Amino acid sequence: MASLLPRSLLSLLCCLFILAPRAHADSAAARLTQYLPSADFQADVMQILPPKVIRQLHDRIMASISQHQEWFQQYVAQAKQGQPLPYHPNFGITQEEYQSYLQGSRRFNLTRTAITQIKVTQDKAGNVMLSNLGLNPPYDHVIYHPATNTVSFAKVELDKFQLVNQQERNSITGRWHGAQWRFDTVSKDGKIQQYLKFAIGQLEDKDRSLIYIDGRTYDGELHNSSVVLMFDSPRAIPQ
Template identity: 30%
Template structure:
């Protein structure tokens, strides 16, 4: 969900305004750099670099940190009230979110809390911290069909079995396909993850009973992240941070 009825969405959505377009457009590919030292002898144009390469994990084993959001108790209570209201009126919510594709959603009575409580809730989301749950190993394997198969243990075990197909614009999960791709990120340095940019796959618009999403990105300090939301509770979320260097 795009506003913050559920804290799994807060990192990319409620922490600042305008950070996650919901128009389902992929990130624009980077322009190929001209090589002034080499004559242009190719019969065709140079291939553009992969726009996702800076966000995706490389094949191998990565030492990673599994993280968890630490929201204020008052924000949790307000979130739970909104979550209940949205689940009762999900069709309305999806339409309303589509009408406001960028930034924080305006308050609406159907969100289940008053306008003052909503403003308070948005303010509280900016106080969310991030704590470490444990050290884990992220394993990435290049499949023969071009997919990147993820394996993980410990607090990140829910990532095990996900397969990223960057060239096909989708992710396969044990719970279903994520076929909607959009640019994502956050420009607010005070957000839990600070400034970061990336790509997000989801099953939004499919009518699936469970909303799923996976984000892959790069923080301002160069650290990489994976953010997997596979259910409505805080326990059904994986936030993984790992170094940008080559895998082991």
């Protein structure tokens, strides 16, 4: 079914953008606690959003569609699969604005939407927990296990480890290097049922670090909890 800008698209792009660059597997599973802060710290909660003017157009379209729901259902049913909906005055914006909307919806910015105080705790075994990560439970904390170089996230062990070396200056995050841990399950028909990812690293052109968290489940519909956190580069946890 064709659509304007699915609400899930922003979340989907957030899932894909940050680790699209080359990721290099490390057979030695090097410990990367140098990227983890050793004390509580403040972080900017970032979301991938289209430009403000595009969000305003989107709100106007949605408000107008809500007044023409029966018409909209019929209009969508007649549309071509995989194609943007043709312009119609019932969208509540002009044809020129609609063209700007379609073009601008492809350009996204990393925008700060909140600030969070991340809590760092370490147990006697050296496991490090980061909590208050700006998402709802169970996505609000992760535990890093240095002994096995794995991450516990949403009650699942993320055991697929890769080093990341992102060198595209024009990417949303800019250049950065670090590590990622992930877990995924695939159904018999090849569809991903659950996809969990945690990444942490150092920006190369700024004295800042980032954390990227992605939790996705599919049950015929996408459910996504994703966030990017950026913060001043912390001192490493003593090894």
